[in-house]
Amino acid sequence: MVCLALAWFPNTTTDPPPFVRIFYLQIIVDTVLLGFMIFFFEETRGSTLLSRKAARLNRYYDELEAAGYYGLVFPGSANVEKSLQSSQRVRWRCEAEEERSSVVTMIRISIYRPFHMLVTEPVVFFFSLWISFSWSVLYMTLDAVPHIFRTTYGFNIQQSDATFSAVCVASVVFLIIAVNQEKWALKSRYLPERHRQLLQTPEGRLHFACLESALLPIGIIWLGVAGAYPQCHWIVPTLGVGCAAIGVGSIYLATFNYLADAYHRYASSALAAQSFCRNLLAGAFPLFATQMFDTMGFQGASGLLAGIGLLLTIVPWVLLMYGPTIRAKSKLACEIMA
Numbered sequence: 001m002v003c004l005a006l007a008w009f010p011n012t013t014t015d016p017p018p019f020v021r022i023f024y025l026q027i028i029v030d031t032v033l034l035g036f037m038i039f040f041f042e043e044t045r046g047s048t049l050l051s052r053k054a055a056r057l058n059r060y061y062d063e064l065e066a067a068g069y070y071g072l073v074f075p076g077s078a079n080v081e082k083s084l085q086s087s088q089r090v091r092w093r094c095e096a097e098e099e100r101s102s103v104v105t106m107i108r109i110s111i112y113r114p115f116h117m118l119v120t121e122p123v124v125f126f127f128s129l130w131i132s133f134s135w136s137v138l139y140m141t142l143d144a145v146p147h148i149f150r151t152t153y154g155f156n157i158q159q160s161d162a163t164f165s166a167v168c169v170a171s172v173v174f175l176i177i178a179v180n181q182e183k184w185a186l187k188s189r190y191l192p193e194r195h196r197q198l199l200q201t202p203e204g205r206l207h208f209a210c211l212e213s214a215l216l217p218i219g220i221i222w223l224g225v226a227g228a229y230p231q232c233h234w235i236v237p238t239l240g241v242g243c244a245a246i247g248v249g250s251i252y253l254a255t256f257n258y259l260a261d262a263y264h265r266y267a268s269s270a271l272a273a274q275s276f277c278r279n280l281l282a283g284a285f286p287l288f289a290t291q292m293f294d295t296m297g298f299q300g301a302s303g304l305l306a307g308i309g310l311l312l313t314i315v316p317w318v319l320l321m322y323g324p325t326i327r328a329k330s331k332l333a334c335e336i337m338a
Helices: 002-008 018-040 046-066 080-085 103-120 122-153 157-162 165-187 193-198 202-212 215-226 235-287 289-312 314-328 331-337
Strands: none
Touching: 046 235, 103 122, 103 235, 122 157, 122 215, 122 235, 122 289, 122 314, 165 202, 165 235, 193 202, 202 235, 202 314, 215 235, 215 289, 235 289, 235 314, 235 331, 289 314
């Protein structure tokens, strides 16, 4: 809403400041993407598809009644004449529609369920913790990276901000890898059949993240150590920024894919829980990034963050080994497995 307000009511006396022009660009891109989603994306939510199917069946029954055919005769009765006399009027209704009975009910469930899952579902809690830290590190780099390059290499604001092009390049590289990695694995003749079947389960989403997520702590320590020495070429810590960006991307992708596969109809609530934690911490970390790197030093601060990131990489390994058992104990995830 702030973006829309700034774009809709620009300062007519002077040129808009740079941050307003960024909002213009964001609105244009988001509008184009929204158009693609509306006109080219198909609905995949199970409850919505069931509601649409029920509505089509009900319209079909209405047409039958308009033509003079009232009710349905259910097969299996030995006495056909008695069955004809006891035909029933049938209408279908999706169970999820009960939760959408009123706006108040929808709001109550939308607010309550994500926090309930965050507290009661270990998978949601630890994934939220994992992605919240990685997302916070990403936002912290917005302050830390320019500070490192200005302090160590004497870069001005334009030069230090240009180092974020490493994030753009790394994102493109990771996009190519993420789209094709499962296809490459399935085509490999060295992949055991057991792992080939595991790729079709929610835990299969974590195979690649187990290794790729380690690039986040590696990239952090790479940036902190290389960025502390002026005699080290500036491209070296810049490559560390790109390495960390790939690690963040792998964590982000694994979290969204796994929660969606594991919780299906409750996926939106699970994703809302992690999004709340992710954005809450991401907004807090940049507030003390510069002070942290000045007080602890580049190597000390990066070492602390890398240690926490390395500790959290255990999350996909645990779920890869014990994911089915953990999901079987969940009432929400168990519904999908039945």
